[in-house]
Amino acid sequence: MNKTAVLWDLNGVIIDDMRFHFLSFQAYMRELGSDMTEEYFITNCTGTPPNEVFEAVLPVLGNPVSIEEAIERKREIYFELIRGNMKILPGVKQLIDDLCSRGVKQAVASGATGIEVETILREFDIRERFGAVVACEDVSHGKPDPEPFLTAASRLGIPPEMCVVIEDGEYGIRAARACGMAALAVTNTQTREQLALASLIVDSLEEVDAGAVLGLI
Incomplete structure (x- = not known):
């Protein structure tokens, strides 16, 4: 049995x-x-769970709604915007399939809500992977x-040191390194300088195959 795992971020x-978020x-x-503003979003919301975003902004507005109501309404708008407009990024499906063919376990660890993650994975017919x-x-x-990556590894039954994280954000790379996981960074949303803690940085997942990813362990 293969005792390695790849843990994917979702957004980015x-x-x-x-952009839709x-x-x-x-x-x-x-x-x-x-x-x-877009500047506020990039600085304070990218990679941050929606409940934490609303915990920060709603009190400034006098708490007009509950955090749960805010999350639900924001989600409704998000789904309206992405319907028919969402695309899977280059190289993703090929890498997922390559890893599957080698018996490598895979998980998604995302700051998005569960319904968002499940909807997106099923939209592209990759949930079962x-x-x-x-x-x-x-x-x-x-x-x-x-915690997100440790939880994913635990659910797969794979020790952290045998996992590779695929991320596009500095926070995700820091999380991976904090628990002893290798990290592959892709520059879809942040610069190489911001992702400098990664084990390997690429501009597109088309640049790597399963062998290159697993070679980071």
Whole structure:
């Protein structure tokens, strides 16, 4: 039995939907009579679970709704925006299939909500490739805390040192390194300088195959 695993981030790695997350946050803030700039989103929301985003912004607005209501409405707007507009990133399906053919276990560890993760994976018919999904509601602390990746590894039954994380964000890379996992960074959303802690940095997953990924362990 193969005793290695690859743990995938979702947003910015499997799909490029950061623009849709920004637009859905912005649209909802405008519904509440406020706004959100792209600069604020990039600095404070990228890689941050939605409950933590709303924990920060709702008190400033006088807590007009509950965090649960805010998450649900933002999710509704997000799904409206991505319908028919979402694309899987280059090299992703090929790498997932290559890893599967070698018997490598795979999981998704994302700061998105479970319903978002499940919907996206099923949209591209790749849900069955993943032995575990860890979403924001499955952990007490999001990235850069290592809990999401440790939880995913535990669910797969693979020790952390035998896992490779695929990430596009500095927080995710820091989380992987904090628990002794190798990290492959792809520059879909951040610069090489921001991802410098990674074991390997590429500009596209088309540049690597399963052998190259597993060689990082």
